[in-house]
Every structure is written in structure tokens, then in C-alpha cells.
Amino acid sequence: MKDRKLNLEGFTLIETLVVVIIVGILAAFAAPSWAAFVQQQKLSKAADRVYWEVMGAQSEAKKDKLTKSPPTTIQDVDPTVTVTYPATMIQFDYRGAVKNEDVIPYRINLSATDTSKQKCVVVMTILGATKIGKDASECDALSSSS
Template sequence: MRFSCAYLSKIRVRKKSSIEGYTLLELLVVVFIIGSLSAIAAPSWLAFLNIQSLNAAQNEVYRSLQEAKNNSVHQKLTWQVSFREQNEISQWVAHPQTVNSTLLKWHDLSSKVQIDDAETTFTQSSGVWRVQFNFKGNVNGQLGRLTLSSKDGGKAKRCIITSTLIGAIRTAKENRSPQNGRFCY
């Protein structure tokens, strides 16, 4: 069997292209670029996730306060929302004031969130913060705030504030300058 020169040159070209690829240097440059971009983006992504956890926890606490306020009006009883840190997990429970909170099922907030002791001003006893709403839905003279911060650090804070005696509840986040020694107002 006789092959022409043109046919043999095509075979050689195919063989040559099948063993070609990227050099080690080219692969290292690509890996370096991907690593650099990841190092730049990772902290921003983690901060974004922390803020999302704080926002979700803030919404959950806000809803728990609204639930207690609504229940106090509908049932004509004093309702309370209790907060605590148990096994490094922040928890809450809404219940009538006459019911012992230790007997109830507590709801966990995100494991990435903690209650900021320094900025929380709700009434506290035995490691449990509480706020009460009377039969009219008014705060029982206990104005204050619950401040949440990230366990991973950072300056992001979220707070839930009972700001008037008639039971107004609002949310806020960290500010650049403190007011009365607190950054969340």
C-alpha cells in the first residue's frame, strides 16, 4: 500500500495536534487569576451572607413581637416575648405572661446571629430578655430594643425597638455615629 505525501502530512498534523495542550505555565497563570478573583470576592460574599442572616433574624423577631401584641388584644391578656441565648443559639418565644417560658418550645434564630448584650435594653432577668404587651396592645412601660449582631464579627447590627408606650414597634440598623452610646437606633 502506497501513501501519497499529502496523505502522510495530514496524518502527521493530526498526530501533532492530539498531543498538544496547555503548558504548565499557562495552567498556573489561569489558576492564579481564579485564586486572586476568589480572594477578592469571598469576603464580600461572606459579608452579604451575614447581613442576610441578620435581616432574616430581625424579621423573625419583629413578627414575634407583632404576634404577641395581636394576641394580647384578641385574648385580652398580657402577652410577653422572651429572648435568650441557649447553647450559643439565640432563641425566642411568645406566650401569655402568666405561663412560665421554660416550659414552652423556644424558636431558634440563625446560628450565625447573636444577641448583642451591650446594646440590648429590654428588661432582663435570669439571662432572659422580655417585653410585654398589655390587653390593649400597649407596652407595659418597657421601652427598649433588642440588638442582633453577627457571630462572625463585623459592624453590621440589626435592632427591633419598642419606641412608644402605645406599642409601636420598629426596626433599625447600624449607623456610623452612636446615639446614647448605641450604634443601632
């Protein structure tokens, strides 16, 4: 009589299916929060880009000794982010101060098209002090504190 060796190495089909199902369930829970995280990052990146465009216009105005305004369209902003400027454009004079004081506080709104998330860039003083608002309530507070 021959001895038969049982092959006990590897995983059974049932074990593999259980692992695949568990991974699928975990992925289903993680996907919505991951999508929200990605959208928040896109919004933050766009707000940073707008902030640096405003600061760049102020810096150029001082450097060139001319009146400058930030651009109304900004390159490299994700298409899922909407940037809304006020009707009157801000201008920086040759000293880097805000030339048209009546636009202060100057608020540029950014919002995500597929969520209710929003940020803003606010020029708060005639000297050009600028901050990024992290959400709608902070944007309102920055706009009203001037």
C-alpha cells in the same frame, strides 16, 4: 514522505494554568466581601425574626384579651448572632398597647459575633409602633426619638 498533521485542538498546559491562577486571584478578592454579605444576611434574618416575635406577642394579646410578652429566646436564630434583651421585659395589654410604659423605648439589640455589625428592634411608642434599626447609629436614633 508522509504528511504529518499537527493537532491544534484543545488548550495547552500553560493556558490552563493561567486561567486557574486568574480565577484563584479573583476568588481571593471576592471571599471577604462574600463572607461579610452572608453575615449581614444572617443578622437581617435574625432581626426580622425578633421583630415578628414582638409583633406576634402584640397580636396575641389583642386576640386573646390577655397580657402577653414576646419570648426571651427565639428559635431559628443563627448561633453567630447574639440577641440581647433589656432587663425589664415588655408586656402588651389586651388592646395591644404597651402595659409597662416606663420601658419605652424598648430596644432589643442584635450583633454578629465575628463582625462589628449590629441591628436592633425598637418598640418606640406605647401603642406598640416597632421598627428595625439597620445599624448602630440608626438604633441610637430610634431609641432617642421616643
